[in-house]
Structures are given as structure tokens and as C-alpha cells.
Amino acid sequence: MRLIVQLLSLLVRGAGLMLGLAGLGLALASLGGAWSDRLDALTHAAPLWLLMGMGAVALGAIFARGGERWAIVGLGGATILACAVMMLPEYWATWRFKPAMPVESDLKLVQFNAWHDNRSPETGLAWVEAQNADVVLIEEGAGGAAPIVKALKAQYPYSSCDRVAECETWIFSRKTMLARGGVPTDKPFLAGAWATLADAKGPFTVMAVHYTWPIPAGPQQAQSRKLVQFLSGFDKRDTILTGDFNSTPWSFSLKRQDKALGLRRWTRALASWPAGQFSRLAAAPAPFLPIDHVYAGSQWRAVKIERGPAVGSDHRPVVVTLRRLP
Structure with a gap:
């Protein structure tokens, strides 16, 4: 013994x-x-x-x-x-971070990688609808997530794309879209969409992107450089950028991006992946990697930052309420 x-x-x-x-x-x-x-x-x-x-x-x-x-x-x-x-x-x-009480004039947005292998899109759609957000930004809106995109396109008066089958990244808005478009398709490819929205305090731009995985090294960093260059064509003071960046905030790549973008990243250590049944063999009781991020220019201040529940995607959605400063 x-x-x-x-x-x-x-x-x-x-x-x-x-x-x-x-x-x-x-x-x-x-x-x-x-x-x-x-x-x-x-x-x-x-x-x-x-x-x-x-x-x-x-x-x-x-x-x-x-x-x-x-x-x-x-x-x-x-x-x-x-x-x-x-x-x-x-x-x-x-x-x-010091949260504040949201008011009616604040901008509420939802950032959500809906996942092309989504097994219960009706659950994700019901949750998004319940948020009653001003702007919804979707990545991986094809495949199993297509019903979410189709329903949101019918509910929101403005969207960044005309046909459900044509786009992977989407922006839905209750505010009038004055202009819209995608990220240039030259290499490296970067899935993304942008829209300039009308507002009583002046128009502003929202953008959603979807990065590739960090392995192998190189392509994701090239996408980041492309985004920085593309974003330079917009007024960064009023720009809002969200997306599935597939990059954690303690990576040096994201730290370099934070400096290069000239925007403030409001989502801090907000784990969003993995969620629920994220593969055929594995389920996640809780996310542990923060890879979905929301940035905003100097005219914006976040007053509330939340992580949504597991709603059929392998990502948890992120809800951020922003207040536009004078």
C-alpha cells in the first residue's frame, strides 16, 4: 500500500x-x-x-x-x-469600464456570427428580434444561418445587400442607408460590408468584417493591413467597426491592429467562442476566447456592453449600446 x-x-x-x-x-x-x-x-x-x-x-x-x-x-x-x-x-x-443607463437616443447594435452550420436558426432569430436593435451586423449569413438573414431582411427597412444568396456579411439598419458597399475583392480576400447611415447628429458609418483563422500565420495579418488601409477612406471619428476577427485581445496581431485602426475597441475580455454545440463531437459549457469585437471612433462612447446567450451558433452574440458625443 x-x-x-x-x-x-x-x-x-x-x-x-x-x-x-x-x-x-x-x-x-x-x-x-x-x-x-x-x-x-x-x-x-x-x-x-x-x-x-x-x-x-x-x-x-x-x-x-x-x-x-x-x-x-x-x-x-x-x-x-x-x-x-x-x-x-x-x-x-x-x-x-464604467457603464451608464441607456437612453432612447443611444444606438443599440448587435454583432453576431450566425454560423453557416447553425442547427437552430429560429432560436437565433428569436433572440435577435427580441433585442430590437437599431443596427444588426451578421457574419456567416449563408448556409444554416440563411433563414436569419432572410427574416431580418424582411423586418429591417435597410440592408447592405440585395439578395440573400449573394453576401456572407450583412448590415441591417432601421436608419436610412445613404450609401453602402463591400470590401474590395482583391487579395487578400476579406469578407465585409459597410453602410453610411443617416442620423440627426450627422451621418456615420458602420462596418462588419470576418477574418480567417490565425493558423496558418500570415493571411489574417494581411487582412488586418487591408482593413486598416480600407478604413482610411472613412471619417474615423464617427465610424463603428464590428466583426468576427478570430483574434484574441492578448495576441500581438490584435494589439497592433488596435493601434493602427485609430478606433477604440470597447469589447474587452468578452469571451464569445465557443458556444453550445460548436462541433459534431464537442459542446462548450461557456466561451473562453474573446474574438468578436466592436470598435468605435472618438464621437462614440459605449454605455452598455453585453454578451448574449448560446442561440444556435458557435459564437455568442455581442450587444453594445453606444452614445454619440456632442
């Missing part, structure tokens, strides 16, 4: 050591994303590296003794510190 206990202790201590070594190695490699797009792909999994560090600290502190304990706990602590360098600024920005 004593031998079994010793073997189990050795196994647990070994697991703590491996968690510490692997977590620290991956976290340090992620920091290399400041210089390498390939290494930057690792930053999106920073929450996992953080859990590995925490596991190493817990197992080392409980089951190890002497120098072995200090080694395992030290590895775990260093992993936690490396992850904090990447993630803590985002959570600090979240804590600093």
Missing part, C-alpha cells in the same frame, strides 16, 4: 513538473509573437498556458517537498507571470 502511495505521489509530482515546463515554454514562445506571426498564433491559447501554470503551482505546493516543491512552484509561477504580461492589460481595461 505504501508503495502505491509513493508511486501515485511521484506521478502527481511529475505531472506538476511537466505542466510547469510545458506551460512556461509555451508562454515564453507566445511572447515571441511580438516579433513573429507564427509564434503569435500561440498567444491565442494563453488561457490554457495560464491554467497549466496554476496547475503546476497547486500540485507542487501540495504534493512536493523541499527543493522539488520550489522548482515546480517556481515554474508554475513564471508561467503565470508570462501570461499576465499578455492578458492583464486587457482585464485592467475591463475593470476600468
Whole structure:
């Protein structure tokens, strides 16, 4: 019996050591994303590296003794510190946000990747309808999500596209669309739509985009550069940008984009993926990656930021209420 206990202790201590070594190695490699797009792909999994560090600290502190304990706990602590360098600024920005009570003149918008494999579009549609938003921005509006787009097109007086089968990204608005269009189709391809809307305080532009995955490295960064260049043709002070960026806020790619866009990202550490039955084999009890974002120019201030429920898509929707400043 004593031998079994010793073997189990050795196994647990070994697991703590491996968690510490692997977590620290991956976290340090992620920091290399400041210089390498390939290494930057690792930053999106920073929450996992953080859990590995925490596991190493817990197992080392409980089951190890002497120098072995200090080694395992030290590895775990260093992993936690490396992850904090990447993630803590985002959570600090979240804590600093001060919500306010929405008023009738505020602009309420819904950002939603409706998912082309949506298995219950009627659930997503019912939720969107209940929001009674001024503007709804949809990505992956084809396939299983087409019923959502078709119904919204009938309900909203203005939309960014004429035919349901022609567009992947959509903007629906209760405000008059003075102009509308898509992102140029030259390479790298970027699914997107924009519309300039009439408003009592002056027209403003809303835009929705959908990025590719961060792996392999390169294409997503090219899409980001294309968006920055395209956005330079609009007045950034009144522009609102939303989308599924497939990029977490602790990645160096998104941090560089935040600076280059000249807009403020209001969604901070708001996890939106995965949601519900996000694959045939896996279901998510809660999202853990913030990849759906809402930016706005200097004329706007967010007064309320919410994450919606799982409504058939592999993304949770995001609801942001913006107030236009004088």
C-alpha cells in the first residue's frame, strides 16, 4: 500500500513538473509573437498556458517537498507571470469600464456570427428580434444561418445587400442607408460590408468584417493591413467597426491592429467562442476566447456592453449600446 502511495505521489509530482515546463515554454514562445506571426498564433491559447501554470503551482505546493516543491512552484509561477504580461492589460481595461443607463437616443447594435452550420436558426432569430436593435451586423449569413438573414431582411427597412444568396456579411439598419458597399475583392480576400447611415447628429458609418483563422500565420495579418488601409477612406471619428476577427485581445496581431485602426475597441475580455454545440463531437459549457469585437471612433462612447446567450451558433452574440458625443 505504501508503495502505491509513493508511486501515485511521484506521478502527481511529475505531472506538476511537466505542466510547469510545458506551460512556461509555451508562454515564453507566445511572447515571441511580438516579433513573429507564427509564434503569435500561440498567444491565442494563453488561457490554457495560464491554467497549466496554476496547475503546476497547486500540485507542487501540495504534493512536493523541499527543493522539488520550489522548482515546480517556481515554474508554475513564471508561467503565470508570462501570461499576465499578455492578458492583464486587457482585464485592467475591463475593470476600468464604467457603464451608464441607456437612453432612447443611444444606438443599440448587435454583432453576431450566425454560423453557416447553425442547427437552430429560429432560436437565433428569436433572440435577435427580441433585442430590437437599431443596427444588426451578421457574419456567416449563408448556409444554416440563411433563414436569419432572410427574416431580418424582411423586418429591417435597410440592408447592405440585395439578395440573400449573394453576401456572407450583412448590415441591417432601421436608419436610412445613404450609401453602402463591400470590401474590395482583391487579395487578400476579406469578407465585409459597410453602410453610411443617416442620423440627426450627422451621418456615420458602420462596418462588419470576418477574418480567417490565425493558423496558418500570415493571411489574417494581411487582412488586418487591408482593413486598416480600407478604413482610411472613412471619417474615423464617427465610424463603428464590428466583426468576427478570430483574434484574441492578448495576441500581438490584435494589439497592433488596435493601434493602427485609430478606433477604440470597447469589447474587452468578452469571451464569445465557443458556444453550445460548436462541433459534431464537442459542446462548450461557456466561451473562453474573446474574438468578436466592436470598435468605435472618438464621437462614440459605449454605455452598455453585453454578451448574449448560446442561440444556435458557435459564437455568442455581442450587444453594445453606444452614445454619440456632442
